Amino acid sequence: MEEKKSLWAFGTPEVVYSGIGAALYGVLSWATNLLQIPGAANVSVRPAVAIPMFFGVAYGPWVGFITGFLGTVIGDLISGYGFWPWWAIGSGLMGFFTGLVANQMTDYKSGSDILKAEVMVIVGIVVGMGLASLSEMWVSGVDMNTAIVFNFVPAAITNLIWGLILTPILMVAYGAVKSRSGR
Amino acid sequence: MLVTWSYRVRNSLMEKIDPRARWIFSLLFLFSITLFWDLRILLFFFVLAFSWYFSARTTWRETRRGWLFILLILFSMVVVNVIITSGGTAGIVDQEGQHPIWGFIITLPITGWIINFTLTIERVWFALAQIVRILSISAVFLIIPYSMDPRLYGFTFHGLGLPDRFAYSMDLAFRYVPTLARDFITTLDAQKARGYEIERVEGGLIRQIRRIAPLIVPVTMGSILTGEDVINAMDLRCFGLQKRTWVTITTYHWYDYALIIFSVLLLLGSLFLRYVLDIGSFWIPTWILPS
Numbered sequence: 001m002e003e004k005k006s007l008w009a010f011g012t013p014e015v016v017y018s019g020i021g022a023a024l025y026g027v028l029s030w031a032t033n034l035l036q037i038p039g040a041a042n043v044s045v046r047p048a049v050a051i052p053m054f055f056g057v058a059y060g061p062w063v064g065f066i067t068g069f070l071g072t073v074i075g076d077l078i079s080g081y082g083f084w085p086w087w088a089i090g091s092g093l094m095g096f097f098t099g100l101v102a103n104q105m106t107d108y109k110s111g112s113d114i115l116k117a118e119v120m121v122i123v124g125i126v127v128g129m130g131l132a133s134l135s136e137m138w139v140s141g142v143d144m145n146t147a148i149v150f151n152f153v154p155a156a157i158t159n160l161i162w163g164l165i166l167t168p169i170l171m172v173a174y175g176a177v178k179s180r181s182g183r
Numbered sequence: 184m185l186v187t188w189s190y191r192v193r194n195s196l197m198e199k200i201d202p203r204a205r206w207i208f209s210l211l212f213l214f215s216i217t218l219f220w221d222l223r224i225l226l227f228f229f230v231l232a233f234s235w236y237f238s239a240r241t242t243w244r245e246t247r248r249g250w251l252f253i254l255l256i257l258f259s260m261v262v263v264n265v266i267i268t269s270g271g272t273a274g275i276v277d278q279e280g281q282h283p284i285w286g287f288i289i290t291l292p293i294t295g296w297i298i299n300f301t302l303t304i305e306r307v308w309f310a311l312a313q314i315v316r317i318l319s320i321s322a323v324f325l326i327i328p329y330s331m332d333p334r335l336y337g338f339t340f341h342g343l344g345l346p347d348r349f350a351y352s353m354d355l356a357f358r359y360v361p362t363l364a365r366d367f368i369t370t371l372d373a374q375k376a377r378g379y380e381i382e383r384v385e386g387g388l389i390r391q392i393r394r395i396a397p398l399i400v401p402v403t404m405g406s407i408l409t410g411e412d413v414i415n416a417m418d419l420r421c422f423g424l425q426k427r428t429w430v431t432i433t434t435y436h437w438y439d440y441a442l443i444i445f446s447v448l449l450l451l452g453s454l455f456l457r458y459v460l461d462i463g464s465f466w467i468p469t470w471i472l473p474s
Contacts, residue, residue, distance in 0.1 A: 012417050013410075015348050019355025020363075020410045024403060026356070027363045032395075047395045051403065066349065070356050077328040078360070079248070084324065085210075138217055139320065140260055141313050150259060165392050170403055177404050 007103045018066035021055035025071025030078040049159045050166035052095030057117045060102040064095025090132025097124030108175035114168045121163045129155045195240035197330045202339040204439040211446040215453040219463040225315045232319035239330040253321045261310045281305045308467045333357045338429045
């Protein structure tokens with residue numbers, strides 16, 4: 001019988017998948033970074049936002065966090081936008097929270113697996129983008145209404161749409177691939 | 184299409200400084216400047232930030248895109264937030280006794296909502312403080328990708344206290360970027376040969392997802408399968424059993440220590456000014472106010 005790994009393990013596979021996930025998120029973010037949401041302060045349409053959430057579901061919270069955090073940093077570095085630590089942490093939290101159900105996955109294709117992942121996608125986005133948006137109050141001096149309307153709402157809505165739709169698609173594809181890997 | 188880092192060797196003053204010291208300075212600068220709304224103090228940070236920025240010897244052409252992005256943020260935050268909605272001044276600027284410059288009252292048709300807008304001297308001055316603050320923070324963080332060798336990120340964060348495995352993940356990620364970019368282009372070309380049109384990712388949401396999924400899913404699964412080989416290779420080399428060494432390392436010099444000490448003093452001094460002497464809250468010169 002396959003032993004369940006600890007949710008918080010960070011061995012060689014987690015190191016590698018963190019690096020790959022971050023690089024993947026960064027490159028795919030850069031490729032889609034040209035699409036800016038009108039009216040939002042500093043967010044863009046990023047279908048790649050599903051990547052940290054998927055990697056969290058597949059490999060655990062630490063992999064999800066590093067994929068989101070470092071992937072955001074890489075994407076912004078490649079695009080020449082600089083470094084915005086509070087938004088990178090927000091992206092990391094999206095992957096972190098979805099990773100909390102990684103140990104409960106069975107075949108990544110069943111309805112219950114997908115439902116658990118979707119619930120955590122919502123939690124992760126609300127917490128991650130909420131924290132990042134509210135941090136603008138501290139950094140830029142905006143008030144809560146502005147942070148919510150101009151930062152949180154556009155970011156959360158687009159991330160929810162792409163996350164809720166693309167994450168299950170990636171999970172189903174991963175379910176088929178996983179049986180080949182033998183891990 | 185190549186994915187390249189913004190960094191190139193410039194033999195600048197900033198490149199001589201250890202990346203760890205530079206990160207410490209950047210982060211402590213951020214914490215220090217966010218304590219103040221007094222424009223006089225913010226101008227000090229502004230001069231410090233841009234002195235730091237120009238020590239990297241970048242050109243406008245290189246950083247133009249980043250600055251345009253920042254100016255877009257500034258416009259939406261300052262003009263819309265502070266000047267039109269007055270959001271952001273609440274809690275920092277006293278709402279009572281402000282001095283109006285211009286205003287209007289309009290009633291929206293159909294809904295009957297009344298919009299009562301007043302632009303005050305205090306709002307404009309706060310907007311100015313906000314601009315100076317955001318530009319200063321932007322200068323310090325925007326310059327990082329242009330002035331820091333990507334090969335040093337892993338070692339740098341290891342030196343800042345991150346566990347070895349996390350730091351190695353960062354190293355791996357930076358090394359993987361060109362490989363994954365190449366795989367992305369290969370997949371894109373293969374899909375294009377099958378009639379896929381990335382230039383026409385338009386239409387409704389479902390249509391956009393149907394167009395983007397054939398690109399993202401194969402690239403993701405391909406990279407996961409590639410990762411299996413890397414894991415096997417690392418396990419065969421006993422990765423993680425002992426404390427690892429790094430191929431590229433940096434060493435501190437006296438000026439790195441000087442920068443770190445300066446950064447710590449900057450933060451401590453800021454905390455002292457703000458919380459002990461109560462200096463640094465929103466300030467507006469009396470000569471600007473009507474008598």
